[in-house]
Amino acid sequence: MGGGLQYILDANTFIEASNRYYAYDVAPGFWRSIEYHGAQGTLASLDRVRDELREGEDMVQWKKGSGKHLFLSSNEPDVISAYREVVRWVHGQDRFRPEAKAAFADIADAWLIAYAKAKGVFLVTHEEPAPQAKKKVKIPDVCRAFGVIWKNTFAMLRELGVSYGWEQPPSAE
Numbered sequence: 001m002g003g004g005l006q007y008i009l010d011a012n013t014f015i016e017a018s019n020r021y022y023a024y025d026v027a028p029g030f031w032r033s034i035e036y037h038g039a040q041g042t043l044a045s046l047d048r049v050r051d052e053l054r055e056g057e058d059m060v061q062w063k064k065g066s067g068k069h070l071f072l073s074s075n076e077p078d079v080i081s082a083y084r085e086v087v088r089w090v091h092g093q094d095r096f097r098p099e100a101k102a103a104f105a106d107i108a109d110a111w112l113i114a115y116a117k118a119k120g121v122f123l124v125t126h127e128e129p130a131p132q133a134k135k136k137v138k139i140p141d142v143c144r145a146f147g148v149i150w151k152n153t154f155a156m157l158r159e160l161g162v163s164y165g166w167e168q169p170p171s172a173e
Helices: 011-019 030-039 047-052 056-064 077-091 098-106 108-119 139-146 153-159
Strands: 006-008 043-046 122-124
Touching: 006 108, 011 043, 011 047, 011 056, 011 108, 011 153, 030 043, 043 047, 043 108, 047 108, 077 098, 077 108, 077 139, 098 108, 108 122, 108 139, 108 153
Parallel strands: 006 043, 006 122
Antiparallel strands: none
């Protein structure tokens, strides 16, 4: 992949970071790196993911403030066409329960896969494949069916050359 958009981020990349290993008060560099690479046009997420981000006050403030430019519209003809194809495929799979199929079509996951497929970008998620799952449609399983490559946040950060350092505070002598 050359310049331009390379990564489309799932909601769990933001939620896991915010709630666990990259909390705003512990690792502000993570959020600045996401904002930087978003401003460079290297990574983004979708409007439908933004709508799912309701976790904690920090997340709400971030998505309305410095993170607001990261969320692209899913309302593009090639994405809508790919979305229909993705949902049709999921509905054709006997292994998934009807409620799993319905839930998948209603959340951002199908749109993320469609966007990645239509635009030829990597999908960043913390979900793992679960080829025997019946109760939930997992992003990596659908990605495999469409030749979409998925990665986790850490792989993306390494590929972008992002690292976070720590420096000992000056001694108070």
